[in-house]
Amino acid sequence: MSFESFVALRYLIARRGQAFISVISVISILGVALGVAALIVVLGVMNGMSTDMRDKILGVNAHLVIASVDAKIHNPAAISEKASEVQGVTGVTPFVYYEAMLSTRHGVKGVALRGIDPTTASSVLSLSRDIFEGKLSDLNVQSGPPGIILGSELAGRLGVRKGALVNLLSPAGKRTAAGFVPTVKIFRVVGVFKTGMFEYDSSLAYTSLPAARALMNLEDDVVSGFELRVDDVDRASEIGKEVNTAIGGFPFYTRSWQEMNANLFAALKLEKVGMSVILIMIVLVGSFSIVTTLVMLVMEKTRDIAILMSMGATRKSIRRIFMLQGMIIGFAGTVLGYALGLGLCFLLQRYQFIELPKGIYSMDHLPVLLDWVDMTLIGISAMVLCFVATLYPARQAARLLPAEALRYE
Template sequence: MKFELFIALRYLAARRKQSFISVISLISILGVGLGVAALIVVLGVMNGFSTDLRDKILGVNAHMVAGVMGGAMRDYRVNIEKLDALPGILGATPFVYTEVMLSSSGGVKGVILRGIDPATAGEVLSLPRDMVQGQLSDLDAPGSFPGIILGKELAERTGVTVGSAVNILSPSGRQSAAGFTPKVKTFVVRGIFRSGMFEYDTSLAYVNLAASQDLLGFKHDLVTGIELRVDDVYAVDALAQEVREALGGMPVYVRTWIDMNGNLFKALQLEKTAMFIILLMIVLVGSFSIITTLVMLVMEKTKDIAILMSMGATAENIRRVFMLQGAIIGAVGTALGYALGLPVSWALGRYQFIKIPSDVYPMDYLPIRLAASDVLLVGATALAMCFLATLYPARQAARLKPAEALRHE
């Protein structure tokens, strides 16, 4: 063991008259440890929140939507074959989109109605996995009335269950002598889904393509557009251009999940950065405690420093003693932070014992997802701040003159 490290360890374990310095060192370690632990947990929560939100949004919605500007899409089956052939496209399904009024014996609610193809919708949407009652294929089951699938919250608000009949009032209708008459069609609830996002579960309903086309009065086999699922969700911008080229010859628009939800995820990233900076102040307080500890130690050990320099220790040796002492405090504090933060994050993610209101947030528990890059960044930042805190006290100790230090001894 080099003598600089040996002396640094001895000074950290100061006794008797110097016990107060050891207390300050302990406070510094605790300050750094609590700061690192808080950073790990909070960054895990922010990552979990944004990741779970992204997964839920990309489950209910497609990664990419292609449609015709100002109208409906014809020959969508041919277009789907073209898009399925593109590398990076995992699935494509047609859809019809409209807003309607849903009425039942339990109440009336405005909903977003989406016509889908049950045979291919599962390749793009998470709806088959979100079903809590019934199956997606039940939309094509024969019966007196076409089937409809409702969100769990929507079904509870309107007081319906599987097998109940609901009326859908469409904005399309016909003009008569008495004025405009909206079109009303009866559907039977064939299933209930729960996406985990309150906004979707209270406002979404699904029917098959034929039922939605009939409800809207389409005289031909038309759809609103095509929904796509891609291999890499972060490469959608480059793939969007390939989709436009594949659908060339018509005025198409292509919207990605980033276009549709970009502001939300940018806000979450900004909030994560802000929380990192705010909680980093806790580590900064711990590093200031390190400065206090080392300055007091330099004042206390002036005689020892002078004797060491008289025995041949150089200014660089003295500087290393105090830099090592601060680095040890930072390393122990960072390790303590990992020992606290990682188990707490694991427990939060494993047992989900912190519940949050699902009508306010898009999930009903506090999500935790630790990213290795964030964990390493927290540790590196804490160690860097603790190391920087050692520079001033170590420099002051190295500048001591043995003759001046021993003059009054």
């Protein structure tokens, strides 16, 4: 152990008559620890919410969507084959999208109806994993009314479960002598799904492509677009450009999940940055308490500093002693903060004791995801602030003149 480290540790462990210095040191350590712990927990929760929301959005929606300015795409087999040949595309499924009305004796609700191909949809969407009543393949059953799969909130509002009959009203009706008549067809509920996002669970319904085309009076070779899954979600936009080139460009275009949800994730990123700036102030407060501790220690140890300098200690050594004291306090506070923050995050992950109200948030419990890049930056930021806090007291201690300090002793 070096001379400076020995003296720094000795000064931090105060004697009985100097216990007040130790109390302030403990308060400084706790201040840094609380700041670090708060940063770890809040950033973990923000990362968890962003990732949870992204996963749920990418479960219900695809990574990429191919659409046409004409709103209709003919000859879907050829487009699907060209898109699937692009490197990075792992799944392609056609869809038909329409807005309609569902009605039962318990009520009426507007829905976003999506006609899908159950055979290929499971390779792109998470619907097969989200269904807790029925199976995705039940949409292919030919006997009886066509099948439909409803979100859990939607099914609850309409008062239906698997096996129930619902009326589906489409605005794409026919003109008759009596005027415009909407199309009304009976569907059988063959499944209920739950994504955990209230917006989807309360407004989405799925049926087969033939049933959706029949309801909307579309030809057998017409789809609204294609949903694609890629091997790297962060490269979805780049792969989308390659897909657009492969299918011939205009009138087709592609949109990635980043483009379709840009405002949402930009807002989440801004919240994360804002919370980080606010909470780093707590660490800053803790670092200011280090300044107070060291200034009082310099005042208390004026005679000791003068004696050390008289015995040959250099100003650089005196400066290093007090800088080491501050860094020891900062390191102890950072380590304690990591222990508190990581411990609380572990409890939140394991026991999920903080429940969130349904219909307001997209998840039932507070999610936590620890990003080790963030964890490293938190530790570095805390230590840098603590180091800066030591500069002024250490500089003042090194500027003491032994003769002046010992004049009245």
